Amino acid sequence: IVSGSASVESFFGYALADLQNNRNLLFRSVSLYDFERFRKAVADVFDGRAGFKRLGEIRILSKSREEKWANAIIYPLVINREIFAVEAILEDITRIKSLEARMSLLNRVQIIGDLTKGLLHSFNNIINIILSRTQLLLQVTEKDTVLEGLRVIEKTAGQGVRQVRRIQDFMGEGDTLRESESEDLIDVIEDAIEFANIHFKVEIKEKRRHIKVERRYFCLVNVKTDTRLLREILISMIFKAASFLRRSGTINVVLKDENVPALTVMVKKEGPESEPVSDSAGESLGTIIFSAIDIRRVVERLNIKIIEEESATSYSIRAVLPASIVAGKGRKESDTTEYRVRDRDIIIVEDEKALKEILFELFDSMGNRVYVFESGDEALAEFKKGKANIVISDYGTKGMTGIELLTRVKELDENAVTVLLSGWMIKDLKAYRNVVDLYLPKPFKLDVLIKEISKVLIGSTR
Missing domain, CATH: 3.40.50.2300 (Response regulator)
Incomplete structure (x- = not known):
């Protein structure tokens, strides 16, 4: 590597000087298959067997092991009708x-x-x-x-x-x-927890991630609203908290009456440097779920106040229910x-x-x-x-x-x-x-x- 743009460093995660001095860094960043394709394309252009080479998609793992993709095109650089170098243009896709x-x-x-x-x-x-x-x-x-x-x-x-x-x-x-x-809020919460648990059971098999949900209820509340939307909010809160757990942990769901009912979902992070678990796109699971159901629109519609708090060791998200959707407190009397x-x-x-x-x-x-x-x-x-x-x-x-x-x-x-x-x-x-x-x-x-x-x-x- 003779030279490279600043974007090369940000793309691979290595300093350009390190890439120039240690060829193994480039080798480790791509698969053996893609590396051989790249090497052959460079050789073909250098030897004049091809005017240029379009490699198509190449999968790259950056220094931080983040998966990236690029479209690669190899061009010859010519002086006095002689090829003295090739230029690889990597389009970040x-x-x-x-x-x-x-x-x-x-x-x-x-x-x-x-x-x-x-x-x-x-x-x-x-x-x-x-x-x-x-x-x-x-x-x-x-x-x-x-x-x-x-x-x-x-x-x-x-x-x-x-x-x-x-x-x-x-x-x-x-x-x-x-x-x-009107519906018992605890029933709505239990439905949300059951749905989340189904997802977590799948993760045990696919990602070896063990997540447990514990709940504590300090009040009995009936709500009169679109409980389907309320359930979606609660599921999203649980998934957002789960995104801070990499391998295992416990999510605590707490319902308290603080003048108005408030539901808190909290989790203790696995380490001081814990970040939300990401998918291949770099987004946390909680973010994906929030985006998928347009949670902000739902929250605004129900007039629910969402409060997030995060420290080096813990994360919590709290939903404060407006008085307008509280239909009463205590268990609903059965209709006899x-x-x-x-x-x-x-x-x-x-x-x-x-x-x-x-x-x-x-x-x-x-x-x-x-x-x-x-x-x-x-x-x-x-x-x-x-x-x-x-x-x-x-x-x-x-x-x-x-x-x-x-x-x-x-x-x-x-x-x-x-x-x-x-x-x-x-x-x-x-x-x-x-x-x-x-x-x-x-x-x-x-x-x-x-x-x-x-x-x-x-x-x-x-």
Whole structure:
């Protein structure tokens, strides 16, 4: 190396004089394969076998072992028609490679997301049938051993329902038509921790990084807000704290009431020089997650105050909740009201045979007159006869969608109670607030279905 620009030093991390005096530094900075390509290209240009050489991408490890990428082009330097040296131009494409990797990852995530939606739809129907049939059997079974087994099935299916809800909420697909209801903040925190733990379990295998999350709750708080967004903030806070742990450590999650509820996520760094764990693009995992969900926009929307503190040995991030989203303190009282739907004319549109039979049995056993159809056209023809006052429809009905059917129903009778069920994730449901009185995503519990329909009937005095 005769000479080089200042950017060479910053790119490789070595002083130019060191690169000139120690050829092994250059050899150690590139792979054997790329080094041989580079050496051969220089030889070909020097010997006149090529006017110039374009090597394309070369992977380089800097002095700090940071991965970088460059496009390399070799040109001859000529005086009096003789080649006296070659010039290697290295175009830094590290950022471009990083963006390509991120785009590739996002594309894979998009594909996985689309597949997940389809799988969730199938899983929703399966678990809905298991859960609903179990609940019906519990009402008519008296044998203790059978009851015990059915309760185990019901509990397990209920856990499946909660997992589906978590996936839908995290994917931003858990939309409903109802105003946000108050929810126990501890439940929201536990959901966030469970999601983070799933990620940390994967890291044990892939990165040999062992992270444990411990929690301490010093108050009981109910919040009334978009808990999906709140959950995203908490997950991001945990990941940001985790980025300061390289091999192992414990993240502490603490909920306290300091006039207003405050949630703190803190971690003790592994060493005094600990920096956030980075990916190949040089960004910490916490930064990537924050960027991916546009956490600043979410924080502003919920009016949550974020406070970060960092010292040589520890890092903490605190979320102070505004009084506007605090719905009360203490555990929510369970609703012990017995809800029933009786003496109604009910149209049910469902193409899943097993679920159709279950819904018929449920409402028929309560003394209702039930009409079951597979297509929206048949259901609409029955509704035009003027008997039915409740229409329950799956979203994916034959002939027309459930929303189209319920829209036609409301046009004919605005007092009819309309219920939309769906195993698919539906966005922008609020646009149909005047069409759909109740939306329940599958899987759902039968008692929840009855309870919510009863509330609509009570609220509208229909």
